[in-house]
Amino acid sequence: QLQLQESGPGLQKPSETLSLTCTVSGGSITRGNYFWAWIRQAPGKGLEWIGSIYYTGSTYYNPSLKSRVTISVDTSNSHFSLDLTSVTAADTALYYCARHYNRRTGDDTFDIWGRGTMVTVSS
Protein backbone atom coordinates (compact mmCIF):
# COMPACT_ATOMS: atom_id res chain seq x y z
CA GLN A 1 0.00 0.00 0.00
CA LEU A 2 1.48 3.27 -1.12
CA GLN A 3 2.39 5.73 1.63
CA LEU A 4 3.72 9.27 1.62
CA GLN A 5 5.78 10.85 4.38
CA GLU A 6 6.73 14.51 4.59
CA SER A 7 9.90 15.65 6.31
CA GLY A 8 11.67 18.93 6.90
CA PRO A 9 12.28 21.72 9.40
CA GLY A 10 9.29 22.82 11.41
CA LEU A 11 10.54 26.36 11.93
CA GLN A 12 11.77 28.84 9.35
CA LYS A 13 12.89 32.44 9.68
CA PRO A 14 11.39 35.09 7.41
CA SER A 15 13.19 35.46 4.05
CA GLU A 16 14.64 31.94 4.28
CA THR A 17 13.98 29.09 1.86
CA LEU A 18 11.58 26.41 3.03
CA SER A 19 12.66 22.94 1.92
CA LEU A 20 10.54 19.83 2.38
CA THR A 21 10.84 16.27 1.13
CA CYS A 22 8.17 13.66 0.54
CA THR A 23 9.25 10.02 0.57
CA VAL A 24 7.14 7.59 -1.42
CA SER A 25 7.01 4.00 -0.19
CA GLY A 26 5.03 0.91 -1.12
CA GLY A 27 4.71 1.88 -4.77
CA SER A 28 6.49 3.32 -7.76
CA ILE A 29 7.12 7.04 -8.19
CA THR A 30 7.52 6.43 -11.94
CA ARG A 31 4.09 4.94 -12.58
CA GLY A 32 2.35 6.43 -15.58
CA ASN A 33 -0.46 9.01 -15.15
CA TYR A 34 0.64 9.84 -11.62
CA PHE A 35 2.00 13.22 -10.65
CA TRP A 36 3.25 14.11 -7.17
CA ALA A 37 1.84 17.18 -5.48
CA TRP A 38 2.37 19.62 -2.65
CA ILE A 39 -0.70 21.12 -0.99
CA ARG A 40 -0.80 23.37 2.06
CA GLN A 41 -3.31 24.47 4.64
CA ALA A 42 -2.83 27.59 6.72
CA PRO A 43 -4.15 27.38 10.29
CA GLY A 44 -7.94 27.42 10.24
CA LYS A 45 -8.00 27.83 6.46
CA GLY A 46 -8.73 25.74 3.39
CA LEU A 47 -6.53 23.74 1.04
CA GLU A 48 -4.16 25.46 -1.39
CA TRP A 49 -2.50 23.51 -4.21
CA ILE A 50 1.16 24.50 -4.55
CA GLY A 51 2.23 22.43 -7.52
CA SER A 52 2.74 19.00 -9.03
CA ILE A 53 5.57 17.14 -10.73
CA TYR A 54 5.73 14.10 -13.03
CA TYR A 55 8.57 11.63 -12.71
CA THR A 56 10.05 13.01 -15.92
CA GLY A 57 10.45 16.38 -14.22
CA SER A 58 7.53 18.11 -15.89
CA THR A 59 5.91 20.57 -13.45
CA TYR A 60 2.80 22.63 -12.89
CA TYR A 61 2.78 25.43 -10.31
CA ASN A 62 0.14 27.57 -8.65
CA PRO A 63 0.37 30.91 -10.50
CA SER A 64 0.22 32.82 -7.22
CA LEU A 65 3.34 31.02 -5.92
CA LYS A 66 5.16 30.24 -9.15
CA SER A 67 7.88 32.85 -8.73
CA ARG A 68 8.95 31.33 -5.40
CA VAL A 69 8.35 27.60 -5.89
CA THR A 70 10.51 24.79 -7.22
CA ILE A 71 9.42 21.15 -7.09
CA SER A 72 11.92 18.46 -7.99
CA VAL A 73 11.88 14.67 -8.11
CA ASP A 74 14.51 12.04 -7.32
CA THR A 75 13.32 8.79 -8.86
CA SER A 76 16.37 6.85 -7.67
CA ASN A 77 15.49 7.51 -4.04
CA SER A 78 11.72 7.65 -4.57
CA HIS A 79 11.15 11.10 -3.22
CA PHE A 80 10.16 14.53 -4.38
CA SER A 81 10.88 17.90 -2.85
CA LEU A 82 9.53 21.41 -2.41
CA ASP A 83 11.57 24.59 -2.20
CA LEU A 84 9.74 27.82 -1.36
CA THR A 85 11.90 30.92 -1.28
CA SER A 86 11.58 34.19 0.63
CA VAL A 87 9.08 32.86 3.13
CA THR A 88 6.93 35.12 5.30
CA ALA A 89 4.47 34.52 8.10
CA ALA A 90 1.82 34.00 5.40
CA ASP A 91 3.60 30.76 4.46
CA THR A 92 2.96 29.28 7.91
CA ALA A 93 0.90 26.18 7.19
CA LEU A 94 0.51 22.44 7.34
CA TYR A 95 2.21 21.14 4.22
CA TYR A 96 0.90 17.93 2.65
CA CYS A 97 2.34 15.85 -0.11
CA ALA A 98 -0.13 13.85 -2.17
CA ARG A 99 -0.33 11.57 -5.16
CA HIS A 100 -1.95 13.40 -8.07
CA TYR A 101 -3.71 11.01 -10.45
CA ASN A 102 -4.30 12.43 -13.91
CA ARG A 103 -6.53 10.01 -15.83
CA ARG A 104 -6.93 12.28 -18.82
CA THR A 105 -7.03 15.98 -19.60
CA GLY A 106 -9.11 17.75 -16.96
CA ASP A 107 -9.48 14.65 -14.80
CA ASP A 108 -7.28 15.13 -11.76
CA THR A 109 -7.58 13.67 -8.28
CA PHE A 110 -5.40 13.75 -5.19
CA ASP A 111 -5.99 10.18 -4.14
CA ILE A 112 -3.37 9.49 -1.46
CA TRP A 113 -2.13 12.01 1.08
CA GLY A 114 0.66 12.16 3.59
CA ARG A 115 -0.07 13.10 7.18
CA GLY A 116 1.34 16.58 6.73
CA THR A 117 4.15 18.53 8.35
CA MET A 118 3.66 21.85 10.11
CA VAL A 119 5.93 24.70 9.10
CA THR A 120 5.99 27.90 11.12
CA VAL A 121 7.66 31.04 9.81
CA SER A 122 8.79 33.24 12.67
CA SER A 123 11.81 35.21 13.70
Add this chain to the structure above:
Amino acid sequence: QSVLTQPPSVSAAPGQRVTMSCSGSNSNIGNNYVSWYQQLPGAAPKLLIYDNDKRPSGIPDRFSGSKSGTSATLGITGLQTGDEADYYCGTWDSSLSAGVFGGGTKLTVL
Protein backbone atom coordinates in the same frame (compact mmCIF):
# COMPACT_ATOMS: atom_id res chain seq x y z
CA GLN B 1 -10.42 33.80 -1.92
CA SER B 2 -10.93 30.34 -3.40
CA VAL B 3 -11.59 29.72 -7.08
CA LEU B 4 -14.44 27.35 -6.16
CA THR B 5 -17.22 28.53 -3.87
CA GLN B 6 -18.60 26.39 -1.05
CA PRO B 7 -20.97 27.34 1.77
CA PRO B 8 -19.00 27.72 5.02
CA SER B 9 -21.23 25.37 6.97
CA VAL B 10 -24.14 22.98 6.83
CA SER B 11 -25.87 21.02 9.56
CA ALA B 12 -28.38 18.24 9.95
CA ALA B 13 -29.53 15.70 12.49
CA PRO B 14 -28.24 12.13 12.76
CA GLY B 15 -29.90 9.84 10.24
CA GLN B 16 -30.89 12.71 7.98
CA ARG B 17 -29.60 13.61 4.52
CA VAL B 18 -27.48 16.65 3.74
CA THR B 19 -26.17 18.18 0.55
CA MET B 20 -23.44 20.72 0.02
CA SER B 21 -22.63 22.67 -3.10
CA CYS B 22 -19.51 23.69 -4.99
CA SER B 23 -19.72 26.41 -7.60
CA GLY B 24 -17.17 27.27 -10.25
CA SER B 25 -16.89 28.31 -13.87
CA ASN B 26 -16.45 26.90 -17.36
CA SER B 27 -12.69 26.85 -16.96
CA ASN B 28 -12.88 24.46 -14.02
CA ILE B 29 -16.03 22.56 -13.02
CA GLY B 30 -17.79 23.26 -16.29
CA ASN B 31 -15.27 21.30 -18.37
CA ASN B 32 -13.38 19.14 -15.90
CA TYR B 33 -14.04 16.43 -13.36
CA VAL B 34 -14.75 17.17 -9.72
CA SER B 35 -13.40 15.40 -6.63
CA TRP B 36 -14.52 15.68 -3.03
CA TYR B 37 -12.34 15.30 0.06
CA GLN B 38 -13.25 14.71 3.69
CA GLN B 39 -11.03 16.13 6.41
CA LEU B 40 -11.82 14.82 9.86
CA PRO B 41 -10.60 16.94 12.80
CA GLY B 42 -6.84 16.75 13.12
CA ALA B 43 -6.44 14.47 10.11
CA ALA B 44 -5.22 14.75 6.53
CA PRO B 45 -7.81 15.07 3.76
CA LYS B 46 -9.14 11.82 2.32
CA LEU B 47 -10.55 11.24 -1.15
CA LEU B 48 -14.30 10.71 -0.99
CA ILE B 49 -15.54 11.14 -4.58
CA TYR B 50 -13.71 11.35 -7.90
CA ASP B 51 -14.81 11.77 -11.50
CA ASN B 52 -17.85 13.76 -10.26
CA ASP B 53 -19.70 10.75 -8.89
CA LYS B 54 -17.41 7.75 -8.32
CA ARG B 55 -16.46 6.39 -4.93
CA PRO B 56 -13.03 4.91 -4.18
CA SER B 57 -12.95 1.46 -2.69
CA GLY B 58 -13.97 1.56 0.95
CA ILE B 59 -16.13 4.66 0.76
CA PRO B 60 -19.72 3.78 1.74
CA ASP B 61 -22.55 4.44 -0.67
CA ARG B 62 -24.01 6.95 1.81
CA PHE B 63 -21.74 9.39 0.04
CA SER B 64 -22.65 10.51 -3.48
CA GLY B 65 -21.57 13.19 -5.92
CA SER B 66 -23.12 14.88 -8.91
CA LYS B 67 -22.32 17.66 -11.33
CA SER B 68 -24.45 19.95 -13.45
CA GLY B 69 -22.97 22.72 -15.54
CA THR B 70 -20.56 24.73 -13.43
CA SER B 71 -21.72 23.35 -10.07
CA ALA B 72 -21.21 20.13 -8.17
CA THR B 73 -22.96 18.65 -5.17
CA LEU B 74 -21.93 16.23 -2.44
CA GLY B 75 -24.69 14.29 -0.72
CA ILE B 76 -24.52 12.30 2.48
CA THR B 77 -27.37 10.13 3.67
CA GLY B 78 -27.88 8.42 7.03
CA LEU B 79 -25.77 11.04 8.79
CA GLN B 80 -23.57 9.86 11.63
CA THR B 81 -21.71 11.87 14.23
CA GLY B 82 -18.51 10.50 12.72
CA ASP B 83 -19.30 12.39 9.52
CA GLU B 84 -18.58 15.70 11.24
CA ALA B 85 -15.72 17.07 9.20
CA ASP B 86 -14.67 19.67 6.68
CA TYR B 87 -15.50 18.79 3.08
CA TYR B 88 -13.61 20.22 0.12
CA CYS B 89 -14.36 20.12 -3.58
CA GLY B 90 -11.49 20.21 -6.04
CA THR B 91 -10.83 20.14 -9.73
CA TRP B 92 -8.40 21.33 -12.41
CA ASP B 93 -8.67 24.81 -13.83
CA SER B 94 -7.76 24.75 -17.50
CA SER B 95 -7.24 28.52 -17.76
CA LEU B 96 -4.88 28.62 -14.78
CA SER B 97 -3.34 25.19 -15.52
CA ALA B 98 -3.66 24.66 -11.81
CA GLY B 99 -5.38 22.53 -9.23
CA VAL B 100 -8.09 24.44 -7.38
CA PHE B 101 -10.14 23.80 -4.27
CA GLY B 102 -13.19 25.28 -2.65
CA GLY B 103 -12.90 26.99 0.71
CA GLY B 104 -14.45 23.99 2.44
CA THR B 105 -17.78 23.30 4.14
CA LYS B 106 -17.93 22.38 7.79
CA LEU B 107 -20.55 19.71 8.45
CA THR B 108 -22.13 19.63 11.88
CA VAL B 109 -24.27 16.66 12.85
CA LEU B 110 -26.59 18.04 15.51
